[in-house]
Amino acid sequence: MAPTLMELPGSLLTEILLRLPEPEDLARASAACPAFRRLATDASFLRRFRRLHAPRFLAFIDLDGFQPALPPHPAAPAARALASAADFSFSFLPSHCRWIPMDIRDGRVLLGRDHGKDARPPICRELAVCDPLHRRYVLLPPVPDALVASAERPPPVLRGPSDEPLLLPLSENDQAAEGTATAFTVISMVHCETKLAPFVFSSSTGQWRAAAPMLWSAMPVSPMDPAYLRRHHAYGCFYWDSTNIKRKELLVLNIQRMEFSIAELPSSGWGTLGVAIVEAGQGRLGLFGIRDGTAGGSKHDLCYSVRHNKGKNSGQWQMVKTFSLGPEGLHYLKAATERCVLLICSEAPRLVGLSMVMPDLLEYISVDVKKLQLERVCVKPFGKSLSRTRIYAHFPPSLSSPTI
Structure with missing residues (x-):
C-alpha cells in the first residue's frame, strides 16, 4: 500500500x-x-x-491613506481581509503627533513624525516601526546627541531626496543569526555642509550607531539634487531615478558598502514619466520605463528590460516586453517594490485660462515582474496623489508573524 x-x-x-x-x-x-x-x-x-x-501586491499607501486592491485584481480577497483586520490609520501609536509613512518593508511600516511648520525641526526625525495588522509598534530612541554632534556643526539644515529614512530587509545570514524574521534595520541620513552622515538603528541591539560618512566631493552627483525623487530597492541597493530628461542615469546607494555610484539607463528615449528598478531573478536587474513620445512618436509605451549579469553581454539591457498604453492621457510610474510596480493612468491635465486643471479620477495599475500583466488596482480621486506613494506587498494576514 x-x-x-x-x-x-x-x-x-x-x-x-x-x-x-x-x-x-x-x-x-x-x-x-x-x-x-x-x-x-x-x-x-x-x-x-x-x-x-515573492510577496505580491496588496495595496498602496499615500497621504490619502490605505488603498487596497479591488476586484477584479487577483489580490483583492487578501487585500480586503487585510484592510478589515489591520489599522492603517495607525491609531494605536502615541497620539501626541501625526505620523507619516516613510517606507514599507515586509508588511511593516516605517513612520516619521510630521513636524509641520516647525521653525526648527530636529536634525533626526522621530521614527517608529509598526505592524498595522497586530497593532504593535516600536518607537525608535532619539539618535544620541554625541552621534549627532559627530556629524558636523553648525547643525545641518540641507535637505534632499535621500533625506527620507530607509527601512531595510535583513539578509539571509542576519535572519539566521537572529533566529527570526521579525528584526529590522533603519538608516537615517543627515545632510551636512560637506558630507552625508548615515546613522543605523538595529532592533537586535536597540541602539543607533554611526556609519562611515560620505563626502559630497567624492560622490558622482549630489543626492540633494531635487531631480532625484523616486526611490526603489533591489538586491541590497537603493536606486533614485531622475526627472531630468537629459540625465539618463540612476543614483545608486550600496547599503553594504554605504557608497553612492551612478548606473546608466538604456538609451531608449525615456521621458520624465518615471522608471522603476525591480528584481528580475537570478541576480539580474529589471527596469520598467515609459516612452512618452518625446522621441517623435505619439503613443505611450510601458517597456520592461532586463540587464544581463553574465556572459559577453554582461551589463547590457535587453528589452523583454512592451505594453501599449495608447496615445491619450497621462501615464506615470508612481512606485515600485522589488517585484512589482504601480502605474497611474488618467486623462491629460487641461489648461483652463491661466490654470492647469488636474483630472478628477486616477486609475492605478499594478504590474508583477513574474506575470508581466497589467492589472487594475483601483480608481480614486486625484486627492493627495502627488504625495509619496508606497506599495504594501506581503503575505496574506494568516501567515503574518504575531510580533515585529
Whole structure:
C-alpha cells in the first residue's frame, strides 16, 4: 500500500509544501494538522518559502491613506481581509503627533513624525516601526546627541531626496543569526555642509550607531539634487531615478558598502514619466520605463528590460516586453517594490485660462515582474496623489508573524 502523506519524511514534506503555488494554499495546509502547522510556521521554512514566492501586491499607501486592491485584481480577497483586520490609520501609536509613512518593508511600516511648520525641526526625525495588522509598534530612541554632534556643526539644515529614512530587509545570514524574521534595520541620513552622515538603528541591539560618512566631493552627483525623487530597492541597493530628461542615469546607494555610484539607463528615449528598478531573478536587474513620445512618436509605451549579469553581454539591457498604453492621457510610474510596480493612468491635465486643471479620477495599475500583466488596482480621486506613494506587498494576514 502506498504511504500516506503523514508518513512522508519531513524533508520530502517540506519540499512539497514549498512548492504550493500561493500563500493561501500554505495557510490551508497548515490547518490540516499540528505537524503541518509546526512545519509551515517554522522560521527557516518561511524564509525559504518567501525566497521562492515573492510577496505580491496588496495595496498602496499615500497621504490619502490605505488603498487596497479591488476586484477584479487577483489580490483583492487578501487585500480586503487585510484592510478589515489591520489599522492603517495607525491609531494605536502615541497620539501626541501625526505620523507619516516613510517606507514599507515586509508588511511593516516605517513612520516619521510630521513636524509641520516647525521653525526648527530636529536634525533626526522621530521614527517608529509598526505592524498595522497586530497593532504593535516600536518607537525608535532619539539618535544620541554625541552621534549627532559627530556629524558636523553648525547643525545641518540641507535637505534632499535621500533625506527620507530607509527601512531595510535583513539578509539571509542576519535572519539566521537572529533566529527570526521579525528584526529590522533603519538608516537615517543627515545632510551636512560637506558630507552625508548615515546613522543605523538595529532592533537586535536597540541602539543607533554611526556609519562611515560620505563626502559630497567624492560622490558622482549630489543626492540633494531635487531631480532625484523616486526611490526603489533591489538586491541590497537603493536606486533614485531622475526627472531630468537629459540625465539618463540612476543614483545608486550600496547599503553594504554605504557608497553612492551612478548606473546608466538604456538609451531608449525615456521621458520624465518615471522608471522603476525591480528584481528580475537570478541576480539580474529589471527596469520598467515609459516612452512618452518625446522621441517623435505619439503613443505611450510601458517597456520592461532586463540587464544581463553574465556572459559577453554582461551589463547590457535587453528589452523583454512592451505594453501599449495608447496615445491619450497621462501615464506615470508612481512606485515600485522589488517585484512589482504601480502605474497611474488618467486623462491629460487641461489648461483652463491661466490654470492647469488636474483630472478628477486616477486609475492605478499594478504590474508583477513574474506575470508581466497589467492589472487594475483601483480608481480614486486625484486627492493627495502627488504625495509619496508606497506599495504594501506581503503575505496574506494568516501567515503574518504575531510580533515585529
